[in-house]
Amino acid sequence: MRVLDQGRESTSHPEFVDLICELSGEDVRKCYQCGKCTAGCPAMEEMDLAPSQVMRGVQAGLKDLVLDSRSIWCCAGCQTCAARCPKGLDLCHVMKALTSEAYAEGRTSAAPDVVAFHQSFMDTVGVLGRNYELGMIGLMKLRTRNFFQDIGLGMKLFAKGKINLLPDYVKGNAEVRRLIRESLAKRPHTGETPVPPVAQGGGSL
Amino acid sequence: MTIAYFPGCSAASTGREFAESTEALCEALGLALVEIPDWNCCGATSAGVLSPHMSAALNSRNLKQAAALDAPILAPCAACYNRLKTAQLELREKPALAAEYEVPAKALNTRIMNLPEMLLEYPGLERLAEMVKVDLSYLHPGAYYGCLMLRPPKAVQFDDAEQPTSMERILTAVGLHPVDWCARTECCGASLASTRPGYVTNQVGKIVSCAKRSEANCLVAACPLCVLNLESRQAEPEPLPVFYLSEIVAAAIGVAPEKLGTQRHLLSKALVGAKGH
Numbered sequence: 001m002r003v004l005d006q007g008r009e010s011t012s013h014p015e016f017v018d019l020i021c022e023l024s025g026e027d028v029r030k031c032y033q034c035g036k037c038t039a040g041c042p043a044m045e046e047m048d049l050a051p052s053q054v055m056r057g058v059q060a061g062l063k064d065l066v067l068d069s070r071s072i073w074c075c076a077g078c079q080t081c082a083a084r085c086p087k088g089l090d091l092c093h094v095m096k097a098l099t100s101e102a103y104a105e106g107r108t109s110a111a112p113d114v115v116a117f118h119q120s121f122m123d124t125v126g127v128l129g130r131n132y133e134l135g136m137i138g139l140m141k142l143r144t145r146n147f148f149q150d151i152g153l154g155m156k157l158f159a160k161g162k163i164n165l166l167p168d169y170v171k172g173n174a175e176v177r178r179l180i181r182e183s184l185a186k187r188p189h190t191g192e193t194p195v196p197p198v199a200q201g202g203g204s205l
Numbered sequence: 206m207t208i209a210y211f212p213g214c215s216a217a218s219t220g221r222e223f224a225e226s227t228e229a230l231c232e233a234l235g236l237a238l239v240e241i242p243d244w245n246c247c248g249a250t251s252a253g254v255l256s257p258h259m260s261a262a263l264n265s266r267n268l269k270q271a272a273a274l275d276a277p278i279l280a281p282c283a284a285c286y287n288r289l290k291t292a293q294l295e296l297r298e299k300p301a302l303a304a305e306y307e308v309p310a311k312a313l314n315t316r317i318m319n320l321p322e323m324l325l326e327y328p329g330l331e332r333l334a335e336m337v338k339v340d341l342s343y344l345h346p347g348a349y350y351g352c353l354m355l356r357p358p359k360a361v362q363f364d365d366a367e368q369p370t371s372m373e374r375i376l377t378a379v380g381l382h383p384v385d386w387c388a389r390t391e392c393c394g395a396s397l398a399s400t401r402p403g404y405v406t407n408q409v410g411k412i413v414s415c416a417k418r419s420e421a422n423c424l425v426a427a428c429p430l431c432v433l434n435l436e437s438r439q440a441e442p443e444p445l446p447v448f449y450l451s452e453i454v455a456a457a458i459g460v461a462p463e464k465l466g467t468q469r470h471l472l473s474k475a476l477v478g479a480k481g482h
Contacts, residue, residue: 023257024257025257042391042392042394042408043392043394043397043404045404045407046397046401046404073254074397074401076352076392076394076395076396076397077250077253077352077396078352078356078392079352079353079356079357080352080356080390080392082356082357082359083355083356083357083358083366083367088359090357090359092357093257096253096254096257097257099254099255100253100254100255100256100257103254103255103256111400113400114397114400114401117251117399117400118250118251118254118255119251119255121249121251122248122251122252122255122259125245125246125248125251125252125263129243129245129246130214130245130246131214131215131246131249132214133214133218133219137399140399149399149402150399150402153437156437156471157219157437157471160468160469160470160471161221161469162218162219162220162221162469163218163219164217164218168214168217170243170244170245171243172243172245172266173245175266176245176246176263176266179259179262179263179265179266180252180259180262180263182258182262183252183256183258183259183262184255184256184259186256186258
């Protein structure tokens, strides 16, 4: 089905609605477009689609529009929308279902730096069982090639004893790594062989 | 009273003074903190962004590790607190998932507390007020709750998501004069701090100017991500100092400031007796 939305033509994928409902645990169909989520969203200025438009896009099965949007990556996860939705929907669950689906399909070009941050965070957790900020920032800089951002802040934090040179690690780090890998490999609707996630920018997850 | 302690990853780095002050405060209150053995990262925002299953998976291990201690859990970091509680709720609602991760029933019902939640009960407001030794009445803080301690209300079930009062009640009990202000539950944007710094600087600027308009002379928070962000992204010529709730309460009941890690702040080193706050 072809859908014309504000002059943009998109293809509707009706099965996409079910997929996102299942991944998020939220019945996206219940959204009646009151716009309360959009009104209270603190991250709107970084978004290309308003949160209520993301919800409408999912309802209409506009997979490409939604998965390739910047909005899903720029959600700050503050849950203001989730606290205020009159239909009791947790939009953060929906946003995270969308980012994880976009990530699994390798659609990350809308915000590669945000993806690099989350990958780098989970890489250090995968190795050590805990987050190691110095390692995370190093990995992120390698991925984004943005070597100089926040160097001054890093020096200040170091001077205050707030940057650990040596990482803490968990004895059960192999178990933590297994939990991370299995979570990434879990796909909905299947008992089939898991599809490995598409690694980006030197991703090692 | 024994409390199962989940320090969180930031306790060893950017949130060090939060951990130091929380530990010193609990010692002064006679609460025995026992660190949860071999706890792992809660996954913060990143786990959920990459997979809808990852946060529950990581925290099922934490809940199992904590179950051995058979005590209520204190997770001072608001992100850890939120992820632990959210995962616990999800595992309670999905028995098949709890069985898959072999989470014992006890772990599904263990109480998980944030710092203000603990203080309201252990030792409670009356006892806190009796313990005050140092006059901090010159501090007129804006109590800053941020997001993760309050939302989503369905999972955290703590205070009122829009009009919380717990931190103001605690601060008043220990002799401070918290101000009424409008950005107490606004998001500071911490999860985008290293990827969208310009946006986050704006967001922090809005919060700080709200507090200043209400004549706050400092901010008090109970989240290491909020405090790092509010301190490091303030671009104002006269920045507002930001303190941890644990530092303030401990200082008020007479714990020496050097035990609280207060010297590690980026904006204001001095807490007790400082002039011109």
